Amino acid sequence: MLPTCVAMVLFIAIPIVSIFVQSLFIEHQKPSIEIEICDPFGCKKEIGVDVEAYAALNKEKPLGRFNGFKTYIDRNHLAFKELNEGWINSKTFSEFSSIFFNLPFYKALIFTLTYTLFVTPFVICLGFIIALCINSLSQKIKGPIIFVTILPMIVTPLMGSLVLFWMIDAEGIIGSTIQELFNDPYLSLKASTKLTWITLITYGIWHHSPFAFIVFYAALQTVPQDPIEAAIIDGADRWQRIRHVVIPHLYPVAVFIALISMMDNIRVFEPILGFSAEASAQSFSWLIYNDLRNIEVMNFGSAASTSILTIIMVGILLTPVLIKTWREFGESR
């Protein structure tokens, strides 16, 4: 009666094992061969890649050669060696931090964390305010308003970010208005790292707030009326009522939203493509994509190592929540 569990193990657990295995390997060293190249000025010997031998080698051992955990610590991943050297050689802290931020893995780490840490609280706040406002409207106009509110969420991130990108583009409506306002024809939201990050974070809030709104909105329907009336009789104003009655009631819901939106934000990827922000903002998902997008040269080993590191990160983030649910489950039995 549990085919779904079999399916889940087959299709989700096995790939994880597969990336782990892949991450231990690296592409073969290209076997070299001496080739004689002759042109009208004489012949010279050059060392080139022996294509046939390389193909044969790949066919024999498609995974590549065994590399152990070395991929994890190379320059593109944890880069222990570079960090260590940087630490020893740099005199000031800023010098070290510039080395730190130029390593792709840490660059992505910083962006992903910044994005997650900024977007999640804003989403919760904005979603809560929208839910409060819409909840106080009359029943008749609620339907259409909710429909419009959830639009940013149901559109796939790539399209949503494109739609915004076309508007903030130097030739789009917002972009050109900003240029006019600051009287600077070269001002572009794409130009600086900071502005790109702000754009991406704003996009994230725009995209995720509807989700928080829906969940809060549904939870608001379950707020008991009795304590609110009691609070009114005791002389609490509207703000005090929200602060002391509604918010404590919604607290568990807020935790749930925080959890889900953190899961979603940590895999931020499509907006980076949509805003063509690869140069200044990279996330883990983008690093993996970048390793795999060229069919001719796919860095399976590198992509797999990044994947494993990402999974470990997600695991660390989720642990407190899992422990909490485990305790609650134990109590409820």
Added chain:
Amino acid sequence: METLADKKSKKLLIINSIFIIAWLAIAAFPFIWTFLGSFKVREDFFSRSDWWYVISGFNTIIETGGRYTLNAFREAWIEGEFWYAARNSVIVTFFVVTISLFLGTLGGYALSRSPYRYAYWILIAALVFRAMPHITLVSGYLFPFFQLNIWGILPTTIIVLVAINQPFTLWLLYSFFKTVPKELDESGMIDGCSHFQAFRYIIMPVMWPGVITAGLFSLMLAYNDFTVTAMLLSYENHTLVPKLQSYLGTNQHEGNMMWAVSSVVSATAPLFMVVMFFQKQIISGLTTGAVKG
């Protein structure tokens, strides 16, 4: 019912309305803008001189004679082979929804009736899998698929999407079946039904609201997916979203930018329709996990 708590001051009402109108504008304006722009030529939608061209269609009138033109749509659908991508999308979405509902219903029902502790572990595993970035899984699939020579075709992609979709469907249907009273199928079994008969004749008639909700979410996932379809499908087999992205890569060509604009509009339109019809189910689906769990 007018309770004491519902009475509000006029000032608050005004602030409230202003805020909502501002939010609605932020939420809807980009889509309205793109929709309007898609019926124009490129020089109007991306005009340096005057953004009002998007509405007045200054260059559109010069180039085509009318204020609105369907050129972008026509070119994207026919020359850009968007119709083929649309066909692929329909196939993928249909199969993903059907298969994941079939598995999810059986699994969710079984879990909600299971007295054992492992049910909890399966649900937790589902939650953890839900947290995995999709692309990490894709990178796991890619290599074996290449070796087995099943990369780039629709069936494998459908299977992968079903797998990615499964945790969420399972959670959703699990919490839905929890709300269906146990006594219902127990009474059936006392009357001599087998497990499967109880499911077929007692649970199936009442399960449709939950199944429709789960189906809508599977539909949105399969239709909207970019990561999986872009990586696992060969260029000819691309679905709508990766196809769209491929138009962007070649934006030196003048027309292609408008192809992308018009295909964004054509791809979002059906989605908006679906959401308009099933808004209630989507909202109830998103909240079952939160409020009841």
